[in-house]
Amino acid sequence: MTRILYALCGSDRSRPFSPHVWKTVLSLKHKGLDFDTAPVAFTEIPVIENEATTMVPLLRDGAHLVKDSFDIALYLEHAYPDRPSLFGGKGGEAMARFVESWSQTTLHTTLMRIIILDIHDRLDPVDQTYFRTSREARLGTTLEAFVEANGQAELDSLAEKLGPLRTTLKRQPFLGGETPLFADYIVFGALQWARITSPKALLQDGDPVKDWFERCLDLHGGAGRSVTAA
């Protein structure tokens, strides 16, 4: 059986950095499923698997082709029900959507404003052109001006924005409780994206969020540490 995870990379093909792909890496590890990683650059995504997607992750699992990290987690949960659960029941599945919404709304927006130029700098020239053109059209300004105007303020606001996560982690070691669930991988993916692309220090020593992130890096044989920090 062929299992391939298509993973976004920059000029260094051994450093996948997409937050959503990292959610799927840990989902596959959580289920104990072997897979090959196929690195793809931004401008290569539209042609893989017969133009199957415009975004990664994309998982080829034998005859099945599944995209979107949450849909992949749902697919894995149903296709491999005898492996450890990614959701811990229907309530956990529903509430993981809230964790995803919080992560997208609060965390991704903030992190992107901090690391967008660092991401750009790690891409091949053709992808730099694509990335700059598409992102600057959205932002209405240059990447440099955007980071100059927003980066430090967003970095200063990050600790407070992590408040709901911090409060939870003072009570229990993972969002999933005593052991991690897909909800943990959702938030881990965002911080791993920043860890791999940017040298900026985001989390302070002594912060329960940092301790949890380190625990997540250790999971499944240290899968998250297979790519070093920027």
Place this chain on the structure above:
Amino acid sequence: MTRILYALCGSDRSRPFSPHVWKTVLSLKHKGLDFDTAPVAFTEIPVIENEATTMVPLLRDGAHLVKDSFDIALYLEHAYPDRPSLFGGKGGEAMARFVESWSQTTLHTTLMRIIILDIHDRLDPVDQTYFRTSREARLGTTLEAFVEANGQAELDSLAEKLGPLRTTLKRQPFLGGETPLFADYIVFGALQWARITSPKALLQDGDPVKDWFERCLDLHGGAGRSVTAA
């Protein structure tokens, strides 16, 4: 069997307003459990049930006395396992803690800054004195100055702060999925607290959060509507 829920009230004893008590009201209804409501004012809380608590909700369930809305939900889940689940499994139980942390960190802080004077105005004189003294010591200013300085800005920020909830509710009718769970009651409690104490309009027509809040008010025979809006 005697089942009594102690519920915080102001001068009108038929209008319990504590957000945490409302979480428990809907938890009991969710489990299909009958109960009597015992109204208590702020300054009466320390003497009920032989000085059992300094905060409500407090639930007397026969020989059992349980405080804290989350602990009460856990107690009900274990004491009445054959009734509908409040968590939908262990994952839902763990992630409801994240919903609680988000609601406390993000929503309660904001709502308190909007409605604190409205709450004060609904109390008996002796409780007004307690409330004003204790809150002004925390805030370092008068209730009036605090609301004047913060109220409108917090009201203006509320729609954005509800972003993670809104995104989730565009996908599914409840935080619990197709049907409500304790996670819904956590957030409902906060908005119900504001609905009962303050005439300020917090949610706009057409907002999926408002539609969800109305659905929550309809639950369990319209239990949330048993107290009218301020």
